[in-house]
Amino acid sequence: MATKDSSGKIHVPDAPFRPGEESSFENWPWKPGDYPMPDPKKCHFQDTVDLAKGLVRVLDDDGNASGEWDPRLSSDQLRTGLEHMVRLRIFDDRMMKMQRTGLLSFYMRSLGEEAVAIAQTMALEEQDWIFPTYRQPGAQFVRGRGMVSMICHCIGNVEDNIKGRQMPVHYSYREGRFISISSPVGTQFSQAVGVGLASRYKGLDEVTITWIGDGASAEGDYHYALNFASVFKAPVILNVVNNQWAISTHSNFASGMGDFASRGIPFGLASIRVDGNDFLALYSVTKWARERAAAGSGATHIEVLTYRTGAHSSSDDPSRYRPKEEHTKWPGGDPVDRLKGHLIKLGEWSEERHKELEERIDSEVIDAYKEAVKFGDLANGPYPSADTIFTEVYEEMPWHLREQHDEMMGG
């Protein structure tokens, strides 16, 4: 007869801090300049173990850039990156207000994670494919999508390019090679490997980038992706955005190990952890991964270490499951403040110019909203016509859909 375990309990992890507690993160031991940059084309995946267990940083806490990973971007490029991030933050802020006043059904912000999609997409070539989650809409700004079109989607009005078929923030933007976002988390991760392999099959210099959350990395699709990417040496960049929280589920429930980047090593993938609030480090690591993929040396698995400052979506109140001010304690700080501070330090930016930028963008967002509602608002429409329920289910409408369509239309 088996002896009874004295505890008689399942070990259930918890978040480090819960409401009412004081969050306190240990200072990161990693500093800019800690890690040399290996040759992306030639290095063996085992040469990246230190990078996976450490943290690539370029910007220090005082706004100085240093180390081999400094991408040495021009001040114009830095200002472009800053403008995209500020635009995303203000856009999100306005859209969230719309949601709160009943003008949108739902919304999801990228607050605190603006650098992720923006720096990473800026590091790519324009022919590269973007396979995002709902937390990377910022990539569209880099690829030139207008805000009016994005707002029309979020409202689901007659100008919504996906015809009111998905919830807000589930963008699709083919012109920018930004692939349709799906709600089931993680599915895009393994699909991205297929997109990349098709580019390889056609002999094209295209790389596919994709992201997954720390929470969704527990899905099978994440593991399929790493394995297929490794086996077939797919030209893909596989990012786990570890923002600590999956709605209320802390990343302690997604991995018993505590870090995510190093999960790529046993799959045989070059793996790097990067400070997700450091625009320059993100840019540089992504450029490195692109070079590796394009050279045929395979995929890179990147953990983007960040913090989800906002709620998961407009439907949850984070103060119910984590300390309200926890984001202010995050050792990575705020991505917009850090890039802004760096530009100021370089003498290429100022508080005044920043304020002017914010004011200009805010009025652009307001103008875009006014323009978008000309095509219909949530309360009154006009919405896409009801027959769009039946179109594009198949390439051509089969008889049984035609019949139901006619029934609905009273024909």
Added chain:
Amino acid sequence: MANMNMIQSLNSALDNMLDSDPNVIIFGEDVGYFGGVFRTTDGLQEKHGDHRVFDSPLSEGGIAATAFGMGLNGLRPVVEIQFADYIFPAYDQIVNEMAKVRHRSGGEFWSPVTLRTPAGGGIRGGHHHSQSPESQFTHTPGLKVVYCSTPYNAKGLLISAIECNDPVVFFEPKRCYRGPFYGDPHNVPTWADHPEAEVPESQYRIPLGEARFAQQGSDCTVISWGAMVHVCEQAISDSGVSCDLIDLQTLIPWDRESIVSSIEKTGRCVIVHEAPKTSGFGAEMAASIQERCFYHLEAPIERVTGWDTPFPHTTEWDYMPGPSRIAAAIVKTQEE
């Protein structure tokens, strides 16, 4: 023309498509070097190169997801799920992703994947090598669902499925790979000399959505698909009743017109499938038929199906519809 069994005709379809369309790519478990556990892809890697026909990890979810991504980026993947019983790890990728992407993206993205999968019983495969899960897919808008039954229609339907710009789940009745099956496990005929085994070497198409009249008669309409088509042929002969035998071929979209015109003539209908009865595709057909043919029906619509149980191993012939059960149902429709 050549006499082919179903393995050979499917292989010929794949070979033709690899020849004619450089975007066709084939992968799956054991399909490359070895040529598939049922030999369906035999010789294709050697002929077309491992760049186009290759083995995959044992990962149905990964196979479906990778194929989906390839399809988004301009390829026309044809993947094999080794047994239909193993398709479920890929279910999310098929029903939420492949099936929905054209619609959810407003037509910006689509992925023309064909998923080939051997299905159905009669090979002593027990409950995890014998199931016929077609109705798990007919309930998903955005998918087309095909079920072949002979060497001739297998090739023509597979070519149409691969060329289709919608995702297609293509079921192959594994019991009929090497010969038709008339419901007697001790009688194992081959496809040799069967008229439906005369298969052109060149490309031809059977349009998706069209049923086939396997035989014509006057007093009852028997509808089936897959291996059961041949069992029905035997049952009709045993019953002595003059029947239309309709091989549905495509389940989504199904050929209602042919069925309605047949039932308007016969006034009676028997639907036969291997899959369990409850929520089987026969239920959908019976409901649709009564909507259209109520006043032509002279007797209740009969369904002869697998039982609502897991598929058994040693007792599979008690599970699968056999000629006697089907013949009894045909005779019953004549009693009114």
